[in-house]
Amino acid sequence: MSHVEKEKKKLLNRLRRMRGQIEAIERAVEEDSECARVLQQATACRGALDGFIAEVIEDHIREHLVDPASPADSPQRAAAEELVEIVHAYLT
Structure with a gap:
């Protein structure tokens, strides 16, 4: 994933937050927390992923x-930006 080098710190921070969210879910299950709380935390983790x-x-x-x-206004770049928008629409 060498293409990610410039975004590496941002991605690692996201992963660390997700780890914290997973640990919070684990604690909630261990503590027999309400189902709604566990589901809320799991949903937040899924959104982060x-x-x-x-x-x-x-x-x-x-x-x-x-x-x-x-060039910045090429059809290839326009198609790529459209694809990025579609990905974000479905995943975020």
Whole structure:
């Protein structure tokens, strides 16, 4: 995932927050917390994972699917940006 190097810190921070969310779910289950609380935490974690996936896909599209020599207003770049918007619409 070398294309992620410039976004590495941001992605690692997202993963660390997700780890904290998973640990909170684990504690809630261990403490026999209300189902609604466990579900709320699990849903938040799923949203965080979806956001992480969307960021990695976006980086991949911009780094590997778009010719860096293509002009900013090229059809290829427009299609890539449309794809990024679709990914974000479905995952975030």
